[in-house]
Amino acid sequence: MKKGIFIIIIFVFIFLLIFGTLYIYSSNQNQNSTDKLKEKVDAEIKYLEDEIILMISELNNVQLIDEQSSIINMNQNDTSILNNKHVDYKDVKKDIENMYQIWNTTIIDLNSLGVKQDDLLKYTTYLGNATNAIKSKNKKSVMYNLADLYSLLVRYTKDYSNDNKKIILLSVKSNILYSYALIEDTKWNEMKNYIQKAQTVYSELMNGAMPSNVNPININKSYILLNELFKSVDLKNKDSFYINYKNLMDELDIIG
Numbered sequence: 001m002k003k004g005i006f007i008i009i010i011f012v013f014i015f016l017l018i019f020g021t022l023y024i025y026s027s028n029q030n031q032n033s034t035d036k037l038k039e040k041v042d043a044e045i046k047y048l049e050d051e052i053i054l055m056i057s058e059l060n061n062v063q064l065i066d067e068q069s070s071i072i073n074m075n076q077n078d079t080s081i082l083n084n085k086h087v088d089y090k091d092v093k094k095d096i097e098n099m100y101q102i103w104n105t106t107i108i109d110l111n112s113l114g115v116k117q118d119d120l121l122k123y124t125t126y127l128g129n130a131t132n133a134i135k136s137k138n139k140k141s142v143m144y145n146l147a148d149l150y151s152l153l154v155r156y157t158k159d160y161s162n163d164n165k166k167i168i169l170l171s172v173k174s175n176i177l178y179s180y181a182l183i184e185d186t187k188w189n190e191m192k193n194y195i196q197k198a199q200t201v202y203s204e205l206m207n208g209a210m211p212s213n214v215n216p217i218n219i220n221k222s223y224i225l226l227n228e229l230f231k232s233v234d235l236k237n238k239d240s241f242y243i244n245y246k247n248l249m250d251e252l253d254i255i256g
Contacts, residue, residue, distance in 0.1 A: 034113075037109060037112060037113060038113065038160060038161065040109060041106065041109045041110060041113060041160065042161070042166075044102055044105065044106040044109065045106070045153055045156065045157060047102050048099060048102060048103070048106065048149075048153060049150065049153055049170070049173075051095055051096075051098060051099050051102075052099075052146050052149055052150045052153075052177075053150075053173070053177070053249065054095060055092050055095045055096065055142075055146055056142075056143055056146045056147070056177060056180065056181070057246075057249070058087070058088070058091060058092060058095075059087055059092070059139055059142060059143055060242060061086070061087075062242060062245065062246045063246075064246060064249055064250055064253070087137070087139060089134055089137055092134055092142070093134055093135075096127070096130060096131055096134060099127065100127065103123065103124070103127065107120050107123070107124070110156055110159075110160070113159070113160040114159065114160065115156050115159045115160060116159075119152065119155060119156070119159075120156075122152060123149060123152050126145050126148045126149045126152070127145075127149060129141070129145045130142055130145035130146055130149065133145060139184065140181075140184045140185065143180070143181035143184060144181050146177070146181070147174070147177045147178045147180070147181045150170075150173065150174050150177050151174045151178075153170060153174075154167070154170045154171050154174050157170055164204075164208070165205065165214070165255075165256060166256065168201055168202065168204055168205045169205070169252060169255060169256060171198075171201045172198045172201050172202045172226075172252065173198075173249070173252060175194045175195065175197045175198035175201065176194070176195065176198050176226075176229070176245070176248065176249070178194045179191040179192075179194040179195050179198075179229075179233065180245055182194070183238060183241060186236075186238075188233055188236050191233045192230065192233050192234065195226070195229055195230045195233060196230070198226060199226055199227070199230065202222070202223060202226060205219065206219060206220075206223060213256075214255055214256065218251060218254050218255050219255065221251055222248065222251045222252055222255060225244060225247050225248040225251055226248060228244045228247075228248075229241065229244040229245060229248055231244075232244050
C-alpha cells in the first residue's frame with residue numbers, strides 16, 4: 001500500500017515538474033514574441049514619425065538634415081526657408097501614400113499590443129482628413145491634421161512602451177509640431193503655450209537619469225534651441241521661428 005502511494009507521489013511530482021517546465025518555457029516564448037513585436041512597432045512608429053515631420057516641414061520648405069548624409073549647407077538652407085514658399089504637393093502626396101502602406105501593418109501590430117481600437121481608428125480618420133486637405137491644397141488643414149497624427153503616436157507609445165526617453169522626445173516634438181502648425185494662423189499665444197509644454201516635458205529628460213546612449217552635449221544644445229524657439233514666438237518673428245524650428249528638430253533627431 002505504502003509502495004503504491006509512493007509511486008503516485010513520484011508520478012504527481014514528475015507531472016508537476018514537466019508541467020512547470022512547459023509553463024515556464026511557454027511564458028518565455030510569449031515574452032520573447034511580445035518583445036519582438038514591440039521592436040517591430042518601434043520601427044514602424046519611427047517611420048511614421050519621420051514621415052509626418054518630413055511632410056509638415058516640407059510645407060514651409062524646411063529641409064531637415066538627411067540622416068544618410070548629415071551634410072547640409074546651412075546658409076543656403078536657411079535662405080530657402082525664408083524666400084521660397086512654394087509647396088510641392090506632389091511630393092507630399094507621395095509621402096502620405098507611403099504612410100498608408102505602413103499604417104495598414106502598424107494598426108494590426110498596435111492592436112496586438114493592446115492599444116484601444118477607438119484610438120487606432122482616430123489615426124485612420126486624421127490620415128483621411130490630411131489626404132483630402134492635400135488634394136484640395138489646404139495647407140493649414142494639412143498641417144493641423146499632421147500634428148494630430150503625430151500626437152496619436154505619442155499616445156500609442158505610452159500604451160505599449162516603457163522607454164521613457166522615447167516617450168519624452170515624442171511628447172516634446174508633438175508640442176513643437178502643434179506650435180509649428182499654429183504659425184499659419186499667427187496664434188502666438190497658443191504657440192507659446194505649446195512650446196512651454198515642450199519645455200516642461202523636456203526638463204524631465206534633463207533632470208532625470210540621463211540615458212547612457214545620449215551625449216549630454218546634445219541634450220543641453222536642444223534645450224538651448226528650444227528656448228530660442230520660444231524667444232522667436234515671444235518676438236512674433238516668423239522667419240526666426242522657422243530657422244530655430246529646423247535647427248531644433250535636427251538636434252532632437254540626433255538624440256533619438
